[in-house]
Amino acid sequence: MLFAVLFEDDNNCAADVRTRYMPAHLDFLSTHASMIRAAGPLRQHEGSGAGGLWLVDADSADEVDRLVKTDPFWPTGLRRSVRILIWKQVFADGARL
Structure with missing residues (x-):
């Protein structure tokens, strides 16, 4: 089953937390690549982290x-909240699945 995981980051968290833990976070994603099919940051505008999506x-x-x-x-306190939602892909590469 596929899940969309939406993270909202805490803007009050120290700015260096993301930088300090990013190498370990990226290693974690690589280690769990069999489960985590895609991952990346969400931004409200350039340079301002808002959260992430897996x-x-x-x-x-x-x-x-x-x-x-x-x-x-x-x-670390970086993540303010997380939502785990079942996701069904119905469209990809310009075509219905």
């Missing part, structure tokens, strides 16, 4: 929640 292949939302909570970003 597409995750997992058996349940609980499994995704456990994965989220093992990300090195999680315990």
Whole structure:
């Protein structure tokens, strides 16, 4: 089952937190590449981080929640909230699936 995971970042979190933990976060994404099909930052405008988006292949939302909570970003306070939503792809590369 595919899940869209939407992260909202805490703008009050120290600016250096993202920079300091980014290498560990990227290693985490690589380590879990069999589950995390895509990942990337969300921005409200250039240079201002707003959160992130993952597409995750997992058996349940609980499994995704456990994965989220093992990300090195999680315990830092950077993430203000997370939403885990079931996602069904119906369109890709200009065509309906």
